[in-house]
Amino acid sequence: MVKLQVAIDLLKIEDAIALATKVAPYIDIIELGTPLIKSEGLSGIRKMKDAFPDKLVLADFKTADAGELEADMAFGAGADYITILGATGDSTIAGAVKSAKAHGKGVVVDTIGVKDRVKRAQEAIALGAEFVELHAGLDEQAEEGYSIQVLIDEAKTAGVSVSIAGGVNLSSITAVKESGVTVAVAGAAIYGAEDPAKAAKELKELLLA
Numbered sequence: 001m002v003k004l005q006v007a008i009d010l011l012k013i014e015d016a017i018a019l020a021t022k023v024a025p026y027i028d029i030i031e032l033g034t035p036l037i038k039s040e041g042l043s044g045i046r047k048m049k050d051a052f053p054d055k056l057v058l059a060d061f062k063t064a065d066a067g068e069l070e071a072d073m074a075f076g077a078g079a080d081y082i083t084i085l086g087a088t089g090d091s092t093i094a095g096a097v098k099s100a101k102a103h104g105k106g107v108v109v110d111t112i113g114v115k116d117r118v119k120r121a122q123e124a125i126a127l128g129a130e131f132v133e134l135h136a137g138l139d140e141q142a143e144e145g146y147s148i149q150v151l152i153d154e155a156k157t158a159g160v161s162v163s164i165a166g167g168v169n170l171s172s173i174t175a176v177k178e179s180g181v182t183v184a185v186a187g188a189a190i191y192g193a194e195d196p197a198k199a200a201k202e203l204k205e206l207l208l209a
């Protein structure tokens, strides 16, 4: 079954927890987005995990250096996953993987800004990442001509465990699912919806269909 991850790009932890409360029945992984972590710090991760001890919590650190140290920080605060940038060196990913093994948690490598996402995904899995996020960030999505189709095509050829993030919504989620991903990540399609619970429910139903 493809897991559904909600990416929460809000700035206040109270708002993030309120959103997560509405959508939790349909969500497998709760992601604290990078802006939320920069706004609220490690205590935000702790508050989210305390509020949802039975959910997987992903801290979207997008770590570029000091992989082991930052992973220790995220896992110590209650995260189940940390993101490490694929664009960084192998030793940063390896350091985070070392921490993940010590804590019984997982590393997700984020391919934002990486030119050859498939090749880097394969390398990251070989380094011990649990899965790799094929990711077009908010800025790339805003560029003229962006289409999630490029990520969907890459997922089909990756041959390793991947998620897709960058424009997953009700129109694209079936194609995302059929590309063979492990996790579908939806941010704005949920937190920006008029009725986030309804949006999350519909996304989940399409993943289960």
Ligand SMILES: O=C([C@H](O)CO)[C@H](O)[C@H](O)COP(=O)(O)O
Binding pocket: 007, 008, 009, 033, 034, 035, 060, 135, 136, 137, 138, 141, 165, 166, 167, 168, 185, 186, 187, 188, 189
């Ligand atoms: O990871 C993200 C971005 O870098 C800001 O933190 C987004 O959460 C991710 O791209 C989700 O995108 P949308 O589903 O298109 O909101």
